[in-house]
Amino acid sequence: MTDAPSLTSGVALRYASALFELAQDANALDAVEKDVEAFGTMLEESDDLRRLAESPLYSTDEQVEALDAIFKKAELGELTSNFFKVVAQNRRLFAANGIVRAYRSLMAEHRGEVVAEVTTAEPLSDENATRLREILADQTGRAIKLATKVDPSLIGGLVVKVGSRMIDTSLRTRLNSLKTAMKEVG
Structure with missing residues (x-):
């Protein structure tokens, strides 16, 4: 049986690579990156958009029509808009978050940077981010590009992912470890 996350990440990387090549050919890497970041933010902040992307209940036409309206309102570039509409037409919109992450990584690699995915309980201050x-x-x-996300369920601390390495100093994880240790004692 195929592992769903690895299937999604494989699909996402293939699509992100295709978008990167299209943007490179059009000499629009920075503009597409800005659009992809904007779309990624929309996906993070809108439960409705996430549902549209992830639910198989919406038809291809419904997804494309909704994306068209969203992208026009957000004033996303034509290349990025058309790309994600093709993703929807191919019934791969479920991989949109993965495509955004993979595109970030490709752009960071292109610039000689490494992307560090940082999840915190509260937004990082500029000083702490620096x-x-x-x-x-x-x-x-190597130079680092931070991709930050806020998850209040961490309670405190942070989780940092750089490549295949992960450092979890969140209070939630520490409390869970303590809970497990207490069960073993009792």
């Missing part, structure tokens, strides 16, 4: 970027750059020896 300090974290410096620490990670020292550890990896």
Whole structure:
């Protein structure tokens, strides 16, 4: 049986690579990156858009029509808009979040950076983001681009993913570890 997350990430990487090549050919890498980031933010912030992307209950036509209206209102570029409408027509819109993440990684690699996915309980201040970027750059020896996300369920601390490495200093994880240790004792 195929592992669903790896299937999604494979599809996402293929589509993100295709978008990267299209943007490169059109000499529009930065403009497409801006549009992809905007779409990624929309996906994170809108439950309705996420449902539209992930639910198989919506027809291809409904998805394309909704995306067209959203992209026009958000004033996304034609290349990015058309690309994601093709993704929807191919019934692969469920991979949109993965495509956004993969495109970020491709752009970071193109610039010689490494993407660090950082999840915090509260938004990082500019000062803390700069300090974290410096620490990670020292550890990896490469320039770091932060992709931040807020998850209040962490309670405190942060989770950092750089490549295949993950550092979890969240209070939620520490409390779960303590809970497990207490069960083993009792």
